[in-house]
Amino acid sequence: MAPTITAFERSPDRGKGLARDMRVRWALEEVGVAYDVRLLPFEAMKRHAHLALHPFGQIPTYEEDDLVLFESGAIVLHLAQRHAGLLPKDADARARAISWMFAALNTMEPPIIERGMAYLFEREKPWYAERMPMLEQRVDVRLAQLSARLGDAGWLDGTFSAGDLMMVSVLLRLGSSRPLDAYPNLAAYVARGEARPAYGRAFADQLAVFTGTPAPGQA
Amino acid sequence: MAPTITAFERSPDRGKGLARDMRVRWALEEVGVAYDVRLLPFEAMKRHAHLALHPFGQIPTYEEDDLVLFESGAIVLHLAQRHAGLLPKDADARARAISWMFAALNTMEPPIIERGMAYLFEREKPWYAERMPMLEQRVDVRLAQLSARLGDAGWLDGTFSAGDLMMVSVLLRLGSSRPLDAYPNLAAYVARGEARPAYGRAFADQLAVFTGTPAPGQA
Numbered sequence: 001m002a003p004t005i006t007a008f009e010r011s012p013d014r015g016k017g018l019a020r021d022m023r024v025r026w027a028l029e030e031v032g033v034a035y036d037v038r039l040l041p042f043e044a045m046k047r048h049a050h051l052a053l054h055p056f057g058q059i060p061t062y063e064e065d066d067l068v069l070f071e072s073g074a075i076v077l078h079l080a081q082r083h084a085g086l087l088p089k090d091a092d093a094r095a096r097a098i099s100w101m102f103a104a105l106n107t108m109e110p111p112i113i114e115r116g117m118a119y120l121f122e123r124e125k126p127w128y129a130e131r132m133p134m135l136e137q138r139v140d141v142r143l144a145q146l147s148a149r150l151g152d153a154g155w156l157d158g159t160f161s162a163g164d165l166m167m168v169s170v171l172l173r174l175g176s177s178r179p180l181d182a183y184p185n186l187a188a189y190v191a192r193g194e195a196r197p198a199y200g201r202a203f204a205d206q207l208a209v210f211t212g213t214p215a216p217g218q219a
Numbered sequence: 220m221a222p223t224i225t226a227f228e229r230s231p232d233r234g235k236g237l238a239r240d241m242r243v244r245w246a247l248e249e250v251g252v253a254y255d256v257r258l259l260p261f262e263a264m265k266r267h268a269h270l271a272l273h274p275f276g277q278i279p280t281y282e283e284d285d286l287v288l289f290e291s292g293a294i295v296l297h298l299a300q301r302h303a304g305l306l307p308k309d310a311d312a313r314a315r316a317i318s319w320m321f322a323a324l325n326t327m328e329p330p331i332i333e334r335g336m337a338y339l340f341e342r343e344k345p346w347y348a349e350r351m352p353m354l355e356q357r358v359d360v361r362l363a364q365l366s367a368r369l370g371d372a373g374w375l376d377g378t379f380s381a382g383d384l385m386m387v388s389v390l391l392r393l394g395s396s397r398p399l400d401a402y403p404n405l406a407a408y409v410a411r412g413e414a415r416p417a418y419g420r421a422f423a424d425q426l427a428v429f430t431g432t433p434a435p436g437q438a
Contacts, residue, residue, distance in 0.1 A: 055368035056326050056361065067311045071321035078314045092286040095297050102290035105321065107275050110329040121353075127346035134340075142275065149274035 002034045003064040005075075006053070007209060009039040015210030016175075017203045020072040021060040023169045025205060027076040027162065029198035031083035039209060073105045073166065080162040087161055100156050100163025108146065109170045111138040116173060139179055147183040154192060168193030221253045222283040224294075225272070226428060228258040234429030235394075236422045239291040240279040242388045244424060246295040246381065248417035250302035258428060292324045292385065299381040306380055319375050319382025327365065328389045330357040335392060358398055366402040373411060387412030 005028075007021035021037075028035050044050055046057045053061040054070040062069040062078070069075050077098065080086035087094045115135040122128050146167075150156060155164045171190050174180055180187045193199060208214055224247075226240035240256075247254050263269055265276045272280040273289040281288040281297070288294050296317065299305035306313045334354040341347050365386075369375060374383045390409050393399055399406045412418060427433055 051364075051367075056322065056364050058326075067314060069314055069318050071318050071325060073321040073325055074314070074318035077317060077321075095286060095288055095293070098296060099288050099290050099293035102292040102296075102324065103275065105325045106290060106292055106328070107277070109325070110332065113329065114333060122350075125346070125349075127344070127350075130344075131346075145270075145275050148270070 002036050004036040004038055006038050006040050006059045006061045009041045011210055015207040017206055018173055022206050023072045024060045024075045025202035026165055026199050027079045029202045031079050031085045076162050096157050097161035097163040101166045104166035104170045108142050112173050115139055143183055147186050150185055221255050222281055223255040223257055225257050225259050225278045225280045228260045230429055234426040236425055237392055241425050242291045243279045243294045244421035245384055245418050246298045248420045250298050250304045295381050315376050316380035316382040320385045323385035323389045327361050331392050334358055362402055366405050369404055
């Protein structure tokens with residue numbers, strides 16, 4: 001049976017591919033696993049039936065036979081460990097690729113999310129103008145370090161891996177805003193990720209949910 | 220050769236075990252792997268020699284023969300996958316335990332860190348009193364969900380795993396502050412983690428770095 005993931009019935013980003021189901025869709029496309037999607041309205045997220053799958057009431061979840069997983073990082077890692085295409089064969093190189101997954105989620109994403117949350121929820125507050133430069137600075141420190149490590153390489157550690165998939169996904173949350181402008185190699189890195197056919201198929205599928213138009217190639 | 224980890228020469232938490240080397244020390248003790256520690260002064264963290272090991276200039280790193288890893292989550296997972304004691308044998312149960320590692324690091328830790336950062340860096344700011352309840356609320360939502368899922372169980376999914384190690388480590392960052400008081404099952408869960416002999420040995424070793432006194436059992 002094909003695995004089933006959950007996604008927003010109506011994504012708050014209006015189909016820009018920033019919801020976390022996109023990371024899992026992209027991974028599924030990279031490893032060539034067909035999947036089903038169960039769409040959830042917001043009011044269903046905190047109901048018992050969904051909390052039984054995801055203790056924090058979020059998307060995505062992943063169901064495969066009797067296995068239920070939550071957390072996009074864990075789902076992508078599960079797919080990467082069971083199918084070829086997202087982790088190198090060499091054991092040391094695999095471990096390093098997994099380091100980059102954790103770096104994306106635990107070092108890079110938190111300041112990016114924090115900056116986004118401030119913009120969403122505190123833009124009208126009197127302290128916004130004073131706090132925002134501090135939040136931008138926290139993001140910039142990480143971008144500068146990532147840019148220095150990436151250098152002229154195409155991907156973070158040899159061939160494309162789940163570490164790159166997760167890092168590109170996290171950097172995409174910066175949107176078209178300024179932070180990446182100072183780092184042409186990071187902007188090119190993100191564009192390289194977006195140019196992958198698997199990314200394109202995943203993006204079209206999540207956009208089709210928002211527009212209500214089937215993605216190209218779907219009946 | 221024993222692996223080598225890096226840790227702060229002088230931890231900013233004064234030996235309370237909140238620095239991220241503690242998670243790796245705890246995992247090493249759980250799986251029974253002896254290790255060496257290289258202590259780093261703050262001024263060495265952003266130098267080229269350390270950035271070559273850790274692109275974000277943090278601790279811990281992990282060196283084992285030719286393998287260099289960074290990110291405590293990745294290091295703990297590496298140890299858990301290569302040694303018995305931190306992941307169940309059943310493949311589905313292993314994947315679920317790894318879900319809890321990612322949940323600890325990507326869902327639970329960010330709001331806890333954010334609350335801590337506000338206390339450290341914005342306590343004197345005029346907006347602190349108005350923002351703090353919002354930050355407390357973000358932490359509390361996650362604690363309530365975690366408490367509901369844990370219920371009367373001893374650990375998050377069957378036997379103790381790397382998922383519990385990481386979740387207890389993250390909850391410990393709340394310190395002795397109020398948030399856990401409302402959730403006696405979570406307070407007991409954290410105490411259960413701290414009571415493990417492996418935790419005790421790791422804690423004593425990191426404290427000994429701060430006090431300059433060898434831990435019990437060390438020469």
